[in-house]
Amino acid sequence: MSMEFDSFVLTAAVADLTEEPAAREHADAVEFRMDLADEPLSALEAYDGELPILATNRPAWEGGEWDGDDADRLEALVEATGIDAVDAIDVELESCRSGDADGVLETARERDVAVVASAHDFEATPDEIEMIETLTDACEYADVGKLAVTAETRADTLAVLAVTHLLSSDGETVATMAMGEAGSHTRAVAPVYGSKIGYAPVDPAEATAPGQYDLETLSRLVSELE
Numbered sequence: 514m515s516m517e518f519d520s521f522v523l524t525a526a527v528a529d530l531t532e533e534p535a536a537r538e539h540a541d542a543v544e545f546r547m548d549l550a551d552e553p554l555s556a557l558e559a560y561d562g563e564l565p566i567l568a569t570n571r572p573a574w575e576g577g578e579w580d581g582d583d584a585d586r587l588e589a590l591v592e593a594t595g596i597d598a599v600d601a602i603d604v605e606l607e608s609c610r611s612g613d614a615d616g617v618l619e620t621a622r623e624r625d626v627a628v629v630a631s632a633h634d635f636e637a638t639p640d641e642i643e644m645i646e647t648l649t650d651a652c653e654y655a656d657v658g659k660l661a662v663t664a665e666t667r668a669d670t671l672a673v674l675a676v677t678h679l680l681s682s683d684g685e686t687v688a689t690m691a692m693g694e695a696g697s698h699t700r701a702v703a704p705v706y707g708s709k710i711g712y713a714p715v716d717p718a719e720a721t722a723p724g725q726y727d728l729e730t731l732s733r734l735v736s737e738l739e
């Protein structure tokens with residue numbers, strides 16, 4: 514089944530699927546960071562949790578921990594789409610643009626698995642035009658276009674929110690967040706402007722990106738701001 518993003522989806526970002534029961538109370542889905550797990554495909558096969566899974570296999574060149582062959586990385590994602598609980602996958606926009614992800618995108622479509630095309634900037638917040646272009650491009654490849662940038666100032670966070678508002682009011686399905694301390698509040702506020710996915714660790718010590726709130730906190734903030 515394909516994950517739906519017509520309303521906000523709060524994911525518990527985990528490296529270990531045995532954390533899922535602890536996420537159930539607050540999360541709508543689990544983001545399984547395959548690149549952070551020891552035996553990701555075996556873990557997926559053994560999964561018998563309740564929450565649907567968004568599978569991510571982030572390479573080192575996009576801030577993740579997969580540093581092996583890129584074709585093997587994408588092949589692992591293809592295998593993940595064959596697992597019932599996997600209702601969505603995350604594919605890097607860069608892999609979509611190069612054509613490397615063509616097979617993954619096609620298999621996901623055939624298997625009715627939703628796709629999130631993602632882009633990250635771990636250094637800065639690009640200008641608004643560039644963010645709009647990146648997200649628009651990502652939305653062409655996938656069901657959701659996702660952009661995570663690094664904010665240093667309030668102007669950066671405002672730019673991310675403005676772009677989120679612009680694209681979502683134009684009917685695009687986007688997920689946005691500003692990483693880093695200055696960007697934390699965007700994780701709670703971006704959904705108000707139309708961002709459709711949030712990421713939070715169950716245990717704050719296990720954050721998968723800088724500036725994340727823990728799951729319980731993000732769930733509370735998002736529901737209070739709605």
Ligand SMILES: O=C1C[C@@](O)(C(=O)O)C[C@@H](O)[C@@H]1O
Nearest residue numbers: 526569661690692712721722
């Ligand atoms: O790409 C994203 C967004 C993220 O980087 C964040 O900033 O919350 C966290 C990652 O786990 C996820 O894959």
